[in-house]
Amino acid sequence: MNKDGDNMELNTIDFHCFSGTGNTLLVVQKMKEVFERNNVKVNIYSLEKANQKNINVNHAIGLGFPVAEQGTYPFVWDFIKSLPKAEGTPIFMVDTLMVYSGGIVGPVKRIMKNKGYTPIGAKEIPMPNNLFPRRIIQDKKERKIQKGLVKAEQFANESLEEESV
Numbered sequence: 001m002n003k004d005g006d007n008m009e010l011n012t013i014d015f016h017c018f019s020g021t022g023n024t025l026l027v028v029q030k031m032k033e034v035f036e037r038n039n040v041k042v043n044i045y046s047l048e049k050a051n052q053k054n055i056n057v058n059h060a061i062g063l064g065f066p067v068a069e070q071g072t073y074p075f076v077w078d079f080i081k082s083l084p085k086a087e088g089t090p091i092f093m094v095d096t097l098m099v100y101s102g103g104i105v106g107p108v109k110r111i112m113k114n115k116g117y118t119p120i121g122a123k124e125i126p127m128p129n130n131l132f133p134r135r136i137i138q139d140k141k142e143r144k145i146q147k148g149l150v151k152a153e154q155f156a157n158e159s160l161e162e163e164s165v
């Protein structure tokens with residue numbers, strides 16, 4: 001229910017994501033699996049296409065993107081900043097990274113709150129570097145992916161436990 005008393009389709013999540021080397025996409029697909037197992041419909045949209053037609057504040061919104069230069073790519077920030085105002089729409093974000101991000105979770109939460117969304121969760125998930133694969137032992141890379149996917153599954157379950165989704 002939004003502030004005007006209209007019903008929102010909280011059983012649908014529109015997941016807007018970008019993935020440069022595939023890590024974020026793996027995480028988003030794992031989360032989609034968990035949501036759908038729990039009868040929540042998930043639409044995945046390409047965040048880089050930033051098609052405003054795909055933004056529906058009557059659906060819960062997920063954002064998925066990679067960390068770059070301790071923040072994220074300018075077009076990802078542009079997308080987040082260009083989201084329309086909302087009346088309590090639940091929103092969550094997940095990013096993937098190698099080790100460290102500076103300021104993402106706090107600033108994204110602030111932007112969402114100022115726009116009228118209800119932030120229900122934020123998670124940063126370490127994944128391997130796919131750009132220099134020869135430097136990484138394959139087994140080690142696979143283990144890091146599996147650990148990341150377990151975290152994605154846990155985060156999806158935590159998001160489902162929030163009353164608002």
Ligand SMILES: Cc1cc2nc3c(=O)[nH]c(=O)nc-3n(C[C@H](O)[C@H](O)[C@H](O)COP(=O)(O)O)c2cc1C
Nearest residue numbers: 019020021022023024066068069070096098099100
């Ligand atoms: C240009 C560039 C900058 C990056 N900067 C960071 C960084 O500051 N901190 C970090 O932990 N990882 C950094 N990474 C690693 C990525 O965030 C990480 O590999 C992520 O999982 C990639 O996701 P994707 O495969 O969905 O693109 C960077 C990667 C690239 C390509």
